[in-house]
Amino acid sequence: MSANGAPLLELDAVDTFYGPIHILQGLSLVVRAGELVCLLGGNASGKSTTLKTVLGIVRPRSGAVRFDGEDVTGRPTSYRIAKGMAIVPENRRLFGPMTVLENLQMGAYLTGGGTKEDYDRVYTLFPLLHERRHQLAGTLSGGEQQMVAMARALMSRPKLMLMDEPSMGLAPILVERSFEIIQQVHEAGVAVLVVEQNANVSLSIADRGYVLSTGRLVLEGKAADLLQDENLRKAYLGR
Amino acid sequence: MHSLQLVGYFQSYQLTWSYFLDQLVAGLTLGSLYGLMALGYSMVYGILKLLNFAHGEVFMIGSYIGYFVLVALGGTTNPTVPVALLIILMFGAAMIGSGVLGVVIERFAYRPLRVAKAPRIAPLISALGVSFCLQQLASIFFGTEYKQYNPFGLSGGTLTTPWHIGSLEVSWMQMIVILTTAFLMLVLWQLVTRTQIGRAMRAASFDLEAASMMGIDVDRVVVFTFFVGSALAGAGGVMNGLYLSNTFPLVGFNVGLIAFTAAVVGGIGSIPGAMVGGVTIGLLKAFAIGYWSSAYQDVIVFCILIVVLLIRPSGIFGVPAPQKV
Numbered sequence: 404m405s406a407n408g409a410p411l412l413e414l415d416a417v418d419t420f421y422g423p424i425h426i427l428q429g430l431s432l433v434v435r436a437g438e439l440v441c442l443l444g445g446n447a448s449g450k451s452t453t454l455k456t457v458l459g460i461v462r463p464r465s466g467a468v469r470f471d472g473e474d475v476t477g478r479p480t481s482y483r484i485a486k487g488m489a490i491v492p493e494n495r496r497l498f499g500p501m502t503v504l505e506n507l508q509m510g511a512y513l514t515g516g517g518t519k520e521d522y523d524r525v526y527t528l529f530p531l532l533h534e535r536r537h538q539l540a541g542t543l544s545g546g547e548q549q550m551v552a553m554a555r556a557l558m559s560r561p562k563l564m565l566m567d568e569p570s571m572g573l574a575p576i577l578v579e580r581s582f583e584i585i586q587q588v589h590e591a592g593v594a595v596l597v598v599e600q601n602a603n604v605s606l607s608i609a610d611r612g613y614v615l616s617t618g619r620l621v622l623e624g625k626a627a628d629l630l631q632d633e634n635l636r637k638a639y640l641g642r
Numbered sequence: 643m644h645s646l647q648l649v650g651y652f653q654s655y656q657l658t659w660s661y662f663l664d665q666l667v668a669g670l671t672l673g674s675l676y677g678l679m680a681l682g683y684s685m686v687y688g689i690l691k692l693l694n695f696a697h698g699e700v701f702m703i704g705s706y707i708g709y710f711v712l713v714a715l716g717g718t719t720n721p722t723v724p725v726a727l728l729i730i731l732m733f734g735a736a737m738i739g740s741g742v743l744g745v746v747i748e749r750f751a752y753r754p755l756r757v758a759k760a761p762r763i764a765p766l767i768s769a770l771g772v773s774f775c776l777q778q779l780a781s782i783f784f785g786t787e788y789k790q791y792n793p794f795g796l797s798g799g800t801l802t803t804p805w806h807i808g809s810l811e812v813s814w815m816q817m818i819v820i821l822t823t824a825f826l827m828l829v830l831w832q833l834v835t836r837t838q839i840g841r842a843m844r845a846a847s848f849d850l851e852a853a854s855m856m857g858i859d860v861d862r863v864v865v866f867t868f869f870v871g872s873a874l875a876g877a878g879g880v881m882n883g884l885y886l887s888n889t890f891p892l893v894g895f896n897v898g899l900i901a902f903t904a905a906v907v908g909g910i911g912s913i914p915g916a917m918v919g920g921v922t923i924g925l926l927k928a929f930a931i932g933y934w935s936s937a938y939q940d941v942i943v944f945c946i947l948i949v950v951l952l953i954r955p956s957g958i959f960g961v962p963a964p965q966k967v
Contacts (some may be wrong), residue, residue: 509853
């Protein structure tokens with residue numbers, strides 16, 4: 404279940420800007436192979452920018468992004484995906500006018516559309532998607548769309564799954580279900596970085612956590628410790 | 643020239659079935675051509691939100707390539723290869739040539755601006771620039787006079803003489819245009835639903851950033867889109883030459899504008915929409931000419947299109963811009 408020590412993803416003193424605005428300020432964090440880490444923070448704390456920096460959608464002005472033993476700071480998103488990252492984006496970002504199956508095929512774009520094993524694996528995890536595979540993704544309910552988004556990310560056989568606000572816009576029962584699945588993915592040996600506002604639910608399944616406030620780390624530690632931490636509440640109130 | 647006839651006042655020949663069917667066939671033929679052209683505008687706009695105004699000139703170059711292949715193989719009256727092969731070679735060369743031209747235009751006129759994150763107005767200007775540039779180059783190198791495809795000579799004239807099926811009258815040339823378009827549409831549909839690169843094109847068209855998050859190399863998808871869209875324009879250029887019998891440096895301007903309109907009316911970004919928009923305009927034009935006046939054809943067509951857009955602002959197949967949650 405827990406980390407085996409080798410760092411899989413490392414951000415090393417990363418500074419990211421949007422135009423003149425300094426978003427991430429000297430951010431460093433580590434996700435080890437097989438680990439489940441959550442990155443907490445309120446609105447505009449830089450959580451989404453962190454994920455975009457990890458994926459190479461925005462490039463840091465200074466600092467380095469290392470993945471699986473290689474400096475990928477200057478590499479395009481497609482290279483990083485090919486090396487084993489996958490993302491479940493905020494608001495899911497499914498390809499609405501395409502079928503569930505086609506969405507999964509896009510998730511496996513770099514592995515040629517996926518093998519039978521890949522489909523068996525995600526359909527075992529989400530049996531409903533097999534039934535709905537020929538339905539247009541845009542016509543599914545929010546909870547079903549969340550399943551498609553997770554299945555789509557798993558199609559590329561990732562070493563690291565990035566989750567951007569998985570609880571956003573979902574009913575409490577579906578949030579619980581989402582986190583159960585995140586845990587299952589984690590137990591299957593995939594490292595997960597969950598970015599969340601919802602501290603309690605994500606810390607309850609995570610190994611470790613980081614707390615971000617206006618682009619800086621204000622707290623880090625074992626999830627169990629953070630759950631008890633007085634400062635965590637302060638970090639939220641003080642945003 | 644006739645003065646404007648009142649609606650409802652028709653010549654007796656205009657009230658026959660066969661006259662109606664003539665207009666229908668002519669409209670479908672013209673509409674096929676507009677639809678093929680509209681696809682290029684629509685696919686590129688879908689992904690890059692760029693109005694590729696050079697698309698009409700890609701069509702023009704395609705029509706010249708078809709013409710030069712025709713001349714090189716002996717012209718219409720004395721072709722050195724069988725007519726079917728001649729026509730296939732004309733289409734093949736024009737499609738490949740135009741496809742490559744589209745990719746080159748993207749590489750040198752649009753991509754640098756995209757990389758520099760230029761505002762959206764900038765590539766519009768470079769598109770207009772490429773458009774004028776190609777028109778001028780064609781005038782200089784090919785001459786401003788009309789180049790005659792002279793399709794009446796092909797196969798001893800049999801391609802342009804009509805067949806009669808009941809009261810339906812259709813020429814081989816019209817059949818070639820309509821069937822070639824249907825075939826190309828079918829191939830395109832297979833491409834975008836059955837191949838990974840084609841699906842990636844649809845994905846990128848819906849959400850470019852989400853597509854790149856899947857590891858899709860957006861630049862490759864853009865190159866593919868320009869090649870396919872431009873190849874279809876090249877095919878349209880040859881059809882135009884065969885059907886309307888000639889080509890000239892400004893031939894792409896008018897067709898380009900109409901096809902662009904077709905793309906918007908069909909719902910820009912939508913593949914079926916482009917085709918439906920093209921056929922709609924082709925039919926409107928043919929019936930406007932057939933039953934009213936050719937001088938007023940564009941007035942009539944565009945008035946109807948304005949009404950369509952007032953009722954459905956995002957076009958027939960267009961989806962309203964999604965709201966951000």
